[in-house]
Amino acid sequence: MARQTTHTATSAEAHRSYAPGQDDKGDDFINLGEIVATLFEYKWLILAVTTAAVAVGVFVALVSTPIYRADALLQVEDKSAAKGGIAALRDVEAVLGDSTSVAAELEILRSRMILGRVVERLNLTVVAEPKHALIIGSTLARRHGDADELAAPLLGMNSYAWGGERITLQSLEVAPDLVGLPLTLVAQDGGHFQLFDEDDQLLAEGAIGAPVNGERVSLFVAELLARPGTRFDVMRRSQAEAIATLRDALEVRERARQSNVIEAAFTGPDRAQAAAILNEVLNAYVRQNVEYRSAEAESTLKFLEAQLPELKSELDTAEAAYNNYRQNRGSIDLTMETQSMLSSIVKVDNDIVVLQQKRDELRQRFTAEHPQVQSVDSQIARLRALRGTLDKDVSRLPDTQQTALRLHRDVEVSTALYTNLLNSAQQLRVARAGTVGDVRIIDSAVTARLPIAPRKALIVLLSGVLGGLASLGIVWAIRALRVVVEDPETIERELALPVYATVPESKAEEEIDRRIKRGKGTGELLAVTHPDDSAVESLRSLRTTLHFALLGADRGSVLITGPAPGVGKSFISKNLAAVLAQGGKRVIIIDADMRKGHIHKEFDLPRNGGVSDFITGGTTLESIVRQTSVPGLSVVTTGQIPPNPSELLMHERFAALLQSLEAQCDVLIVDAPPVLAVSDAAIIGRLTGAALMVARAGRHPIGELEQAVKRLGQGGVSVKGFVFNGLDLQRQRHRFGYQGYHYQYKYSA
Structure with missing residues (x-):
């Protein structure tokens, strides 16, 4: 069986980046691997935003009002060809005109003369429709299948129409100041109704089937089917507005060049009304054409009939x-x-x-x-x-x-x-x-069975594409605003300090932490329960390089701290201690974080009887050093949480404690509080042989790390180097040209 090993670069040279096509400055090179890695890092955000956009698209596609299209065909005949079979009419051909222009007929079809007749005949200046609830009301009303039964109101909202409501308003005349303004008709008991203006002022009231004449309004409601209290939107539009609306929905074009065949189409939300309106447009156009041709002959005939008596008189005289x-x-x-x-x-x-x-x-x-x-x-x-x-x-x-x-x-x-x-x-x-x-009409208007809009598949597809683009924009904004250290090379380049180890993220450690927080697990240590974990292998590499950190030091103790809470300094301290002990060293770990120290939980030990108790004289040195389940590893807990941790650490008994413990072990590891949070680390650092700073990937701006090093330096503590914790190996797999290298070599059968 092959032994599993993991190697992590430990020097500045090992972490130096290498990417093809990128020089030392690395200014303008587009690192595709970095882009792919970023996308994988934010894959759940991208998926969430895209899914939300698709959900919105599906919702919009479902609630959008369907638009139907009715189409028909017309043929424009050549006038001279139309009369070719009647030889007797050739003499009056000049009177009746030349061949018809299709372009002119297209304009006539869309003219106010034709559309105005349609508006008057179909009474399109009067608008009356049920009032639906916002967003979903019209959708629910369309899905109501029973046309003879009213749908039950949703959530008791009786003023809205929910399906089955009908109104037929045959006439509506309003004062000039009310033209184009929305009015509200409210159904009442016993077939009665009331009409209000947009300020809820009563304009008129009456009954179905009876004309209503008010001071500013006259109307006739032929049919009204609704629950009492249901509202209807009513409006009297000007003829110009009705014609403009009709023209916007009408499309006419020559089907093929010089074919003399015109294709007419009308779109609207009412499937039956679309065909009815288009048929009426065609009929009005045909009637106009016949009337115009008859008028030409009629006017010429009147002129001739007026000249005939005069010529007859001249003939009789001659x-x-x-x-x-x-x-x-x-x-x-x-x-x-x-x-x-x-x-x-x-x-x-x-x-x-x-x-x-x-x-x-x-x-x-x-x-x-x-x-x-x-x-x-x-x-x-x-x-x-x-x-x-x-x-x-x-x-x-x-x-x-x-x-x-x-x-x-x-x-x-x-x-x-x-x-x-x-x-x-x-x-x-x-x-x-x-x-x-x-x-002549070749094909009368017929409405397609399926609506032409909304195109639901296209809406969903576009929403997904837009959602994906929006998520990429969000990721770009986050990355642009996120000025944090992502790789150890940045620390070495900016701070001129070595990174002794790069510790990858450990899923096993995250699971151990969750169990401890839920109270379901105690005394678990990653280096013991998962010795082949990549993070543990990285700590073994740190065990090797720790020798260089202690070179020239007159003491065998190591301070481990971090710039801020949550960077994993306690994780590094306890597992590094375990790895050192497994390597045959006598190791003691001191939990000097007398504010929030928690190392005793990982070793299933009580907090009391620790550092604070020894300093105050409440216990002896022998009683606070407790052996763990790991051979060669002992732990000193924080003891009771004192009200004045900094003053307590400055006591001479704490310095004596460190000296005594150093004499009992090969390596003494001191887990200290964060540097930028409190001054405890600077106090402890002056009493140890070396100080290591733990930084977490994607957590700190480089300025924060620089400030932490400077804070320790001001306290007389020299930081030997960094331990870079929490590197995302999953992300690094896609970073072709990653600044630093990490390999795994595991047992295989």
Whole structure:
């Protein structure tokens, strides 16, 4: 079997740090091992904060109001394509407009014109809903499954709604100063209710199904299902506010580029209402589109119908003048040449009218210098020149032929204009009767079965991530504010004193302490019950190096103290004494902490009959030295707790006590009180051969240790070195490049 050994570096050289990439200053090197070690050191804090954040995330995910999404599809048809099958309507295509712009239709869908109609039709300016308790009230109400039965109030809070409550407020008119302000409706017995303002002033009271008219409020409650005393939040919003709220929840976009298909969606907490509102938006939009297209044809038709009587009158006048001339002059037959000339003149006049109309349309978009306008002007000029030539030909005809030609021309032109206008009017009547609009609903609004928000898994995941980041921030803050000594190298570098031993934490010793405090264990010593513990092995190393601490000393006693309470000086004293005794030395340990000394408990000895009793002359030297169960180890307890420990330690009998005990043993260990707490250690230190200071990892700022050394120095006591106690080996496993080394070598089968 291999013997277990533990080695701890004991000199300044042994504790010097070594980390790849780090120079002697070690200023800018990022030690990943130190980071990992810190995370393991604070693993329970990190776990607690992260768990708390996840718990908050789960709670938020459970109590958040679910948001549902309803969606629908619209198709925007190309106007010219829509009319392509009706050849008779092509003549009025310019009147009815060009192809529809999808971008324009998206803006129309979100316009106040459309949304205002929806708000009015669905009465969205009136808000009425049950008042729920904070945080969990709405969640419990949603989980109430029975719609016909009211849920029992939680903890007697009858004023809140807990599930099953309903209200239908068909109308609510308020004074201008109450618009947008929250009102409270309270259910009463017998189907009655009261309405209060935000200052709890009564505004109105009435019964269900009856109109209520007050000075500042008028309302009609069609349905109210609630316990007496249940409150409802009521508000009359302005139309602009209702439209803005509706627009925020409405989303419209073209589904694919140039697809002419619009996807509309509406989100809200009420699953049924989301689909109802979106369907109403689509219906209002389709109705508006049909009305707009019909209005175009209607307005043009009205204009044409207003022009038809005037043209009919002109036609009748021209026919009458022509007939009268023929009656007065007799039957006049136009020659073939005259008839041909008449046809040319009529055609030229009609072409000039058409080109003039085209020029007027172009001038609305372009200047007179535009090539298209100039092209039409040149065509009109040619036709007018042709008409001048025809007029010259007409002037060469006889007078009777000229007059007949002019009158007959007027009849032909008026007839053509009237006939064309009459045809256009009839086509517009057909278009108005058959207008169906440029948009149609492909898919009506349907609400998804599951809510789109909150995304519970994402909330929990993000809360865990944020909790982890917050815990890391807390750890960083703690480490930034924690200016304490974590490794023995800092003591050697800052104080120029050696660290004789680095004693790791001992779980076994912690268990022994717990049993002693509970009164379930006495007389236990780690060096005896757990001789293979790492802390005991470190003390064996200290046993070896203690020889160097006593070199040059004229006395064989060692003072063991610490800067503050709770650093483990008594643990070091008693177990070091046991290790020395096990090594064949005669050892006596004195508990000189006559304020809070407790070494007698570990050895299961009474406190009385110790140092204080000897100094006061109450007992003899032989009676206060008590043999323990460890061969070669004796203990001197504190004795009765005196009222003046410092004065007692300054007595000459205490110095004589130390001299006598030193003569009886090889090593005398004196366990003294903390240096910075009382002056006892400085008094005792002048009477011992060497003084060792116990420091605990992660407990002291370097300034505290420096002050403790200085305090002893002022008392004439020179500190030989330190014992670094409580090193966390679990943490050091992850510190690649730890300043100091610790190895274990245990028995194995």
